[in-house]
Amino acid sequence: MTIDIATRFPVLTFAEAKARAQETERWVFEDLISSSATMIYGRSNVGKSYLVSSMLLSLVLADREFLGMQPTDPFKEWRPVILCTDPGVQEEYAERMALATDADLDIPMYSIGVTRRPEEWTALTDHLIDSGRNFAVLDNLMGATGDSNDTPAISTVYDGLNRLVLRGIPVVVIHHESEHGRTNVVHGAPPMGMSNSVQKSRVWIQVRQTSKKQFRGGNTGLIVQSNKLDQPIEIIAEPKTGPDYRVISRGPWVKKDEEEKPKQKRAPETLDQNAEMADYVVNDCQGKGLNETAGALAEKFGKSNATCRDSLMRGALSAMLRRDGDGKAAVWTRV
Structure with missing residues (x-):
């Protein structure tokens, strides 16, 4: 058998790798969806596919946000594709996204079933690249491998997906965990199955239904872990109609045995300025989305856009403000 070295x-x-590192954003959505491989995992019916639908809509529709964020590259024209393994998945994605838009979306959905042979992935990824696709979702890992405990099968699937990543195409892998084997969801626990599924992903996101007392039952909880992050991030979001969410909180994730540690007290002047900034947003930033509001705050208070954006997303201002709607429809209120 003759092996095509360039393909295999x-x-x-070095120069190409350096140029790619300088030209490519590290994140598709900051501190959430990697520009390489991201795994989203959790038990059935916790909202993984709804989250992916929301993410895809944000990629293809202008001014639409995913968990309070827009893509880091606002000028890129995204052309995503969904690789489906189970019957009826295409129809489910179409129904969910149709709840948010009447547009005829350019998001083809391929039915791939169990795909464990390297030559199948070579043919598929070559086709996707030739078709101009630049973002891929695999739904789901178990369906593609046939067994998420099968190390060779997982390696074959990820090697195939890595052919896309090497061409600058981000990949999101959905993993439906079994209902058996764990009586309770362990917050932050790695996905069930072989450990190489985590090792081959740059970001892994656990999705669950939160049961914290301070939140209304049925909210969606995400714990985001990555070697790109200084520490894990936890996001709690309230599901709205269809693939829409309202972020309730976003911040560092701490393990249960660390949650009782006393919080560092902020200086009075810092608290006063945060309150002044929150009041400014409510009074002067109605009809402005996240990025525009961050810019207005930066100009008004002499801070950087990144600092203000971070505070609105996951910092002090995120706990003081609530935003409903996107772009010109955004409404800011104090909480």
């Missing part, structure tokens, strides 16, 4: 062992020169 893709290579980048």
Whole structure:
């Protein structure tokens, strides 16, 4: 058997790798969806596919946000694709996204079933690249491998997906965990199955239904972990109609045995300025989305856009403000 070296062992020169590192954003959605491989995992019916639908809509529709964020590259034209393994998945995605828009979306959905042979992935990824697709979702890992405990099968699937990543195409892998084997959901626990599924992902996101007392039951909880992050992030979001969410809180995730540690007290002047900034947003930033509001705050209070955006997303201002709607429809209120 003759092996095509260029196809089987893709290579980048040092200069090419350096240029790609300088030109490519590390994140599709900051601190959430990687520009390489991201795994989203959790038990059935916790909202993983709804989250993915919301993410895809944000990629293809202008000014639409995903968990309070827009893509880091606002000028890129995204052309996503969904690789489906189970019957009826295409129809479910279409129904969910149709709840949010009447547009005829350019998001093809391929039915791939169990795909464990390297030559199948070579043919599929070549086709996707030739078709101009630049973002891929695999739904789901178990369906593609046939067994999420099968190390060779998982390696084959990820090697195939890595052919897309090497071409600068981000990949999101959905993993439906079994209902058996764990009586309770362990917050932050790695996905069930072989550990190489985590090792081959740059970001892994656990999705669950939160049961914290301070939140209304049925909210969606995410714990985001990555070697790109200084520490894990926890997001709690309230599901709205269809693939829409309202972020309730976003911040560092701490393990249960660390949650009782006393919080650092903020200086009075810091608290006063945060209150002044929150009042400014409510009084002067109605009809402005996240990025525009961050820019207005930066100009008004002499801070950087990134600092203000971070505070609105996951910092002090996120706990003081509530935003409903996107872009010109955004409404800011104090909480």
